[in-house]
Amino acid sequence: xxxxxxxxxxxxxxxxxxxxxxxxxxxxxxxxxxxxxxxxxxxxxxxxxxxxxxxxxxxxxxxxxxxxxxxxxxxxxxxxxxxxxxxxxxxxxxxxxxxxxxxxxxxxxxxxxxxxxxxxxxxxxxxxxx
Amino acid sequence: xxxxxxxxxxxxxxxxxxxxxxxxxxxxxxxxxxxxxxxxxxxxxxxxxxxxxxxxxxxxxxxxxxxxxxxxxxxxxxxxxxxxxxxxxxxxxxxxxxxxxxxxxxxxxxxxxxxxxxxxxxxxxxxxxxxxxxxxxxxxxxxxxxxxxxxxxxxxxxxxxxxxxxxxxxxxxxxxxxxxxxxxxxxxxxxxxxxxx
Numbered sequence: 001x002x003x004x005x006x007x008x009x010x011x012x013x014x015x016x017x018x019x020x021x022x023x024x025x026x027x028x029x030x031x032x033x034x035x036x037x038x039x040x041x042x043x044x045x046x047x048x049x050x051x052x053x054x055x056x057x058x059x060x061x062x063x064x065x066x067x068x069x070x071x072x073x074x075x076x077x078x079x080x081x082x083x084x085x086x087x088x089x090x091x092x093x094x095x096x097x098x099x100x101x102x103x104x105x106x107x108x109x110x111x112x113x114x115x116x117x118x119x120x121x122x123x124x125x126x127x128x129x130x
Numbered sequence: 131x132x133x134x135x136x137x138x139x140x141x142x143x144x145x146x147x148x149x150x151x152x153x154x155x156x157x158x159x160x161x162x163x164x165x166x167x168x169x170x171x172x173x174x175x176x177x178x179x180x181x182x183x184x185x186x187x188x189x190x191x192x193x194x195x196x197x198x199x200x201x202x203x204x205x206x207x208x209x210x211x212x213x214x215x216x217x218x219x220x221x222x223x224x225x226x227x228x229x230x231x232x233x234x235x236x237x238x239x240x241x242x243x244x245x246x247x248x249x250x251x252x253x254x255x256x257x258x259x260x261x262x263x264x265x266x267x268x269x270x271x272x273x274x275x276x277x278x279x280x281x282x283x284x285x286x287x288x289x290x291x292x293x294x295x296x297x298x299x300x301x302x303x304x305x306x307x308x309x310x311x312x313x314x315x316x317x318x319x320x321x322x323x324x325x326x327x
Contacts, residue, residue, distance in 0.1 A: 041243065055163065062160045062244055072147075075140045
């Protein structure tokens with residue numbers, strides 16, 4: 001989706017919600033994900049696979065779940081372990097619906113901000129990914 | 131929706147979904163194609179418990195699933211992959227055997243955290259290599275006794291584990307060396323964990 005579609009209105013709402021304290025920025029300057037904990041744990045566990053020499057090429061993946069919220073963070077498809085970032089972890093619910101993915105290759109921070117806003121259920125009154 | 135994901139989740143994601151649904155209480159799932167575990171999967175054999183290294187992590191044989199049918203492969207393949215795992219665990223406790231080999235494919239391993247699950251996957255690869263070599267040296271080798279299996283697994287896992295007793299009494303462990311091997315499922319899993327058919 002073209003960046004130009006991220007409208008001024010979306011940016012305004014993002015900034016407004018940040019100002020109201022509904023959303024926070026994480027240390028990377030992105031809107032704080034509700035799933036930072038499982039994304040980080042999944043990312044670190046995935047990086048252990050090459051460390052333990054358990055994988056060849058891109059075979060292999062680790063998921064980490066939040067059973068209360070019925071979601072898990074999992075490695076993205078086909079990404080080289082050496083190039084993978086914590087933000088690349090994709091959050092999926094137990095039914096298989098994508099809840100959050102922040103692999104915004106080449107996108108600007110404002111796009112990341114907007115995407116994270118729209119992807120985050122507690123931040124967004126109107127986004128649905130089902 | 132205004133944004134389309136640039137990256138898709140792992141193609142094995144439907145397998146993870148189904149396993150999280152079926153094996154309530156597991157927090158992390160690892161899938162690898164580690165070579166020795168895959169060798170058993172491709173041979174269609176479970177990994178027999180031939181020694182205490184195995185028994186420290188897995189309560190008995192690490193099972194292999196049945197081969198998948200043409201219908202299963204041609205329909206929702208990844209989800210059906212999980213279904214043959216769940217079927218295989220009808221009479222097994224995923225809390226006591228935290229790994230499985232999918233026939234002609236490879237291992238799926240789980241645990242109470244991402245790190246523990248990867249450690250269990252590493253342990254699986256090690257015991258697969260050990261079993262393969264033991265079978266080469268002695269094709270008639272037999273699984274260890276239930277006494278030895280129970281001693282090694284249960285002293286580390288579950289309410290009767292030495293580890294749990296030390297923790298609850300506050301007394302220091304008499305032999306810390308063996309406790310360093312404590313990895314698999316002693317934390318985080320509720321006691322009622324079971325596979326749902």
